Amino acid sequence: xxxxxxxxxxxxxxxxxxxxxxxxxxxxxxxxxxxxxxxxxxxxxxxxxxxxxxxxxxxxxxxxxxxxxxxxxxxxxxxxxxxxxxxxxxxxxxxxxxxxxxxxxxxxxxxxxxxxxxxxxxxxxxxxxxxxxxxxxxxxxxxxxxxxxxxxxxxxxxxxxxxxxxxxxxxxxxxxxxxxxxxxxxxxxxxxxxxxxxxxxxxxxxxxxxxxxxxxxxxxxxxxxxxxxxxxxxxxxxxxxxxxxxxxxxxxxxxxxxxxxxxxxxxxxxxxxxxxxxxxxxxxxxxxxxxxxxxxxxxxxxxxxxxxxxxxxxxxxxxxxxxxxxxxxxxxxxxxxxxxxxxxxxxxxxxxxxxxxxxxxxxxxxxxxxxxxxxxxxxxxxxxxxxxxxxxxxxxxxxxxxxxxxxxxxxxxxxxxxxxxxxxxxxxxxxxxxxxxxxxxxxxxxxxxxxxxxxxxxxxxxxxxxxxxxxxxxxxxxxxxxxxxxxxxxxxxxxxxxxxxxxxxxxxxxxxxxxxxxxxxxxxxxxxxxxxxxxxxxxxxxxxxxxxxxxxxxxxxxxxxxxxxxxxxxxxxxxxxxxxxxxxxxxxxxxxxxxxxxxxxx
Amino acid sequence: xxxxxxxxxxxxxxxxxxxxxxxxxxxxxxxxxxxxxxxxxxxxxxxxxxxxxxxxxxxxxxxxxxxxxxxxxxxxxxxxxxxxxxxxxxxxxxxxxxxxxxxxxxxxxxxxxxxxxxxxxxxxxxxxxxxxxxxxxxxxxxxxxxxxxxxxxxxxxxxxxxxxxxxxxxxxxxxxxxxxxxxxxxxxxxxxxxxxxxxxxxxxxxxxxxxxxxxxxxxxxxxxxxxxxxxxxxxxxxxxxxxxxxxxxxxx
Numbered sequence: 001x002x003x004x005x006x007x008x009x010x011x012x013x014x015x016x017x018x019x020x021x022x023x024x025x026x027x028x029x030x031x032x033x034x035x036x037x038x039x040x041x042x043x044x045x046x047x048x049x050x051x052x053x054x055x056x057x058x059x060x061x062x063x064x065x066x067x068x069x070x071x072x073x074x075x076x077x078x079x080x081x082x083x084x085x086x087x088x089x090x091x092x093x094x095x096x097x098x099x100x101x102x103x104x105x106x107x108x109x110x111x112x113x114x115x116x117x118x119x120x121x122x123x124x125x126x127x128x129x130x131x132x133x134x135x136x137x138x139x140x141x142x143x144x145x146x147x148x149x150x151x152x153x154x155x156x157x158x159x160x161x162x163x164x165x166x167x168x169x170x171x172x173x174x175x176x177x178x179x180x181x182x183x184x185x186x187x188x189x190x191x192x193x194x195x196x197x198x199x200x201x202x203x204x205x206x207x208x209x210x211x212x213x214x215x216x217x218x219x220x221x222x223x224x225x226x227x228x229x230x231x232x233x234x235x236x237x238x239x240x241x242x243x244x245x246x247x248x249x250x251x252x253x254x255x256x257x258x259x260x261x262x263x264x265x266x267x268x269x270x271x272x273x274x275x276x277x278x279x280x281x282x283x284x285x286x287x288x289x290x291x292x293x294x295x296x297x298x299x300x301x302x303x304x305x306x307x308x309x310x311x312x313x314x315x316x317x318x319x320x321x322x323x324x325x326x327x328x329x330x331x332x333x334x335x336x337x338x339x340x341x342x343x344x345x346x347x348x349x350x351x352x353x354x355x356x357x358x359x360x361x362x363x364x365x366x367x368x369x370x371x372x373x374x375x376x377x378x379x380x381x382x383x384x385x386x387x388x389x390x391x392x393x394x395x396x397x398x399x400x401x402x403x404x405x406x407x408x409x410x411x412x413x414x415x416x417x418x419x420x421x422x423x424x425x426x427x428x429x430x431x432x433x434x435x436x437x438x439x440x441x442x443x444x445x446x447x448x449x450x451x452x453x454x455x456x457x458x459x460x461x462x463x464x465x466x467x468x469x470x471x472x473x474x475x476x477x478x479x480x481x482x483x484x485x486x487x488x489x490x491x492x493x494x495x496x497x498x499x500x501x502x503x504x505x506x507x508x509x510x511x512x513x514x515x516x517x518x519x520x521x522x523x524x525x526x527x528x529x530x531x532x533x534x535x536x537x538x539x540x541x542x543x544x545x546x547x548x549x550x551x552x553x554x555x556x557x558x559x560x561x562x563x564x565x566x567x568x569x570x571x572x573x574x575x576x577x578x579x580x581x582x583x584x585x586x587x588x589x590x591x592x593x594x595x596x597x598x599x600x601x602x
Numbered sequence: 603x604x605x606x607x608x609x610x611x612x613x614x615x616x617x618x619x620x621x622x623x624x625x626x627x628x629x630x631x632x633x634x635x636x637x638x639x640x641x642x643x644x645x646x647x648x649x650x651x652x653x654x655x656x657x658x659x660x661x662x663x664x665x666x667x668x669x670x671x672x673x674x675x676x677x678x679x680x681x682x683x684x685x686x687x688x689x690x691x692x693x694x695x696x697x698x699x700x701x702x703x704x705x706x707x708x709x710x711x712x713x714x715x716x717x718x719x720x721x722x723x724x725x726x727x728x729x730x731x732x733x734x735x736x737x738x739x740x741x742x743x744x745x746x747x748x749x750x751x752x753x754x755x756x757x758x759x760x761x762x763x764x765x766x767x768x769x770x771x772x773x774x775x776x777x778x779x780x781x782x783x784x785x786x787x788x789x790x791x792x793x794x795x796x797x798x799x800x801x802x803x804x805x806x807x808x809x810x811x812x813x814x815x816x817x818x819x820x821x822x823x824x825x826x827x828x829x830x831x832x833x834x835x836x837x838x839x840x841x842x843x844x845x846x847x848x849x850x851x852x853x854x
Contacts, residue, residue, distance in 0.1 A: 399633060406625045414618045505605050505794065514786040514793050525731065527713040 004223045011347040012401050013408040018344010020412035021337035033337040040332040044342050047320030049096030052313040053089050058209025060086020061170040064163045080362050082213050087134035088349040119179045126173030133166035141360050174202040189323035191274050194254045207243030208312035215305035234295035241289040248282045281311025429495040431562045448562045449495045455592045479543040492562040502557040604794045611801040619805040626812025627820045634824045676823045696744050703741035738781045745774045776803045
């Protein structure tokens with residue numbers, strides 16, 4: 001029981017991390033929480049959860065077809081777990097898709113606004129309908145243990161046509177998931193890009209899906225100390241291996257037909273990845289299962305099944321994410337919130353699975369878990385010492401998992417706090433001073449972040465036109481102490497962000513430590529706060545007095561970003577001057593950014 | 603350097619500690635309610651001998667009866683005028699003043715309210731600065747008196763563990779540094795350091811709230827119901843309790 005307890009503890013922790021990541025995504029949006037880009041818009045959620053998740057859930061319709069359509073009664077015992085796995089696979093897929101689309105609250109649009117030319121339209125409808133069918137098939141498992149057990153029987157009686165519908169829907173949308181990639185033939189790497197993708201997708205999905213059922217059944221038996229029926233599981237595994245072999249044959253035909261063996265063996269990382277993927281997805285599982293070893297040893301069967309499961313997930317990640325890297329000229333790697341969302345969704349599905357098998361008849365009649373001696377089922381001691389996280393207290397499941405949940409939620413908030421609490425992580429680039437084109441510093445090249453957008457600023461011309469040496473303060477509006485006509489970049493030190501130009505600790509020390517507070521915070525009747533504190537110019541009149549006006553709130557504490565400061569100062573003056581000097585285009589972008597042919601973007 | 607640490611302590615660290623307190627206390631209440639429900643199920647089980655028969659003490663299975671007695675108990679202890687003990691009235695009164703001071707001061711301090719307003723946009727009326735100072739000094743004085751009381755009084759000393767002294771010391775540090783931070787001219791140490799200690803000690807108290815006996819801030823209603831209500835033993839019950847606990851050979 002200890003390993004089950006530990007696994008559940010880890011799943012609870014991951015689920016809570018995922019929950020915080022999901023909240024962060026819903027509050028701050030995709031840009032702030034994911035590493036998706038316009039070049040690589042398909043990330044971990046769409047491929048790792050959605051495309052791979054439904055592939056793992058195929059056992060539902062495959063077993064349903066075997067039991068209900070072909071009347072193979074010996075697989076009856078696996079029907080309920082298979083349907084539950086399908087329900088969880090499709091449920092987590094739908095939820096991931098909800099998070100992955102830019103405007104999650106429009107997830108229902110596919111139902112109302114039909115775009116019949118889109119593969120995604122077909123995928124959306126099939127996944128939606130098939131998810132409803134798995135829900136219909138799973139519901140009786142729960143209902144039969146409640147007072148609605150009669151309803152469960154009625155649902156069971158009329159289930160046959162619905163199961164048939166489910167089988168056809170699944171077949172349809174697995175092929176159309178593959179078809180999605182046919183619309184970008186130039187972007188998917190040539191090893192994976194073939195017109196046969198739809199067929200490859202459904203054969204590998206059903207093959208690996210059956211092995212998912214085998215793996216989960218073996219894990220159930222291991223965790224709950226039961227003996228697995230290796231005979232039946234072996235037959236299921238064999239069916240999976242046959243489908244994977246068909247996949248291998250079609251893929252082999254495709255490789256030979258398109259003559260891409262040289263590409264695979266060329267030493268490109270895609271080729272090595274493809275070989276690795278094929279070993280996991282085909283060679284290990286098919287080898288172990290067809291050699292007959294799997295029926296003798298549960299461990300070997302688990303290795304074969306686990307290899308196929310990892311292989312199919314890797315295959316989907318290869319096709320959906322990695323194969324785009326070379327053509328996009330960019331690399332995508334998931335952000336922390338993305339990784340924890342994926343893990344969290346799978347963990348929540350795992351916890352739901354444990355809940356179902358322990359409380360309802362999925363594999364066996366509950367209770368499937370012998371009660372542990374040290375484990376009280378419910379808190380007996382009402383007023384007992386639950387005030388601490390002490391050892392004995394946490395033996396109780398509710399106490400233990402709630403403690404894990406609280407601690408991991410708090411840690412997750414700490415981990416994601418930059419994205420969760422501050423919104424999009426802002427760009428922050430340090431400003432470089434302008435460079436002079438001539439000895440007299442008559443023309444200055446202003447390019448704070450040294451990118452390809454710059455302004456050749458004619459300092460001499462501006463000085464002459466605005467009134468010679470008397471005009472300095474029109475732009476140089478502040479002097480730093482012991483400096484005259486301080487340059488822009490000395491205060492506006494960041495390209496995109498406001499920066500603090502008031503050093504509190506410095507002033508505090510300079511003015512005499514703790515006794516100095518009252519020198520600026522003169523109003524002792526209220527808390528020391530910015531709005532009842534001396535303004536900078538009250539002490540620094542010689543530096544700041546020149547441009548100060550009574551209503552001016554600026555020149556205190558925060559300097560705007562370099563971009564904002566320059567645009568505001570230059571464009572503001574250009575708008576004023578364009579009528580005076582009769583140059584109507586003076587406020588256009590290209591007046592200063594001569595090389596950038598932009599229309600007025602303001 | 604010091605200001606960076608201060609920024610971290612009252613930024614991310616504060617958020618984590620405060621959230622831990624909220625979730626931790628919520629967890630304790632939920633668990634206590636679950637425990638209460640289970641105990642209630644046992645009351646309905648007639649074999650649960652410790653409870654007196656209905657005809658002697660009123661029907662314990664009557665839900666109205668339970669909530670009425672419970673609520674009365676909570677209210678009685680929330681305004682503990684009737685419970686100023688005759689044996690130690692001075693310390694009872696000091697304890698009540700201590701509770702009022704340490705609850706009212708941090709919640710209604712203008713400086714704290716301004717931070718809430720800046721951080722989450724919610725503010726509420728606060729105390730005038732002088733009153734807050736007085737309350738802080740009262741809190742500090744009452745902590746010293748209660749600390750000495752725990753050390754000197756025979757009964758209190760037996761009941762006190764290390765944790766009780768440390769928690770009092772922690773609250774003393776929070777209020778002491780708070781007072782010094784509000785009046786830097788009085789402070790022997792650097793303002794930023796005072797503030798850092800204040801914030802760190804405050805954060806520590808948030809973490810300790812659900813983990814220590816400080817949890818009584820949310821659990822006191824349940825503590826009340828256990829003593830005032832569940833343990834109403836009819837005459838002759840002592841023997842039965844002893845029998846339950848020690849078996850046949852018990853001698854009371």
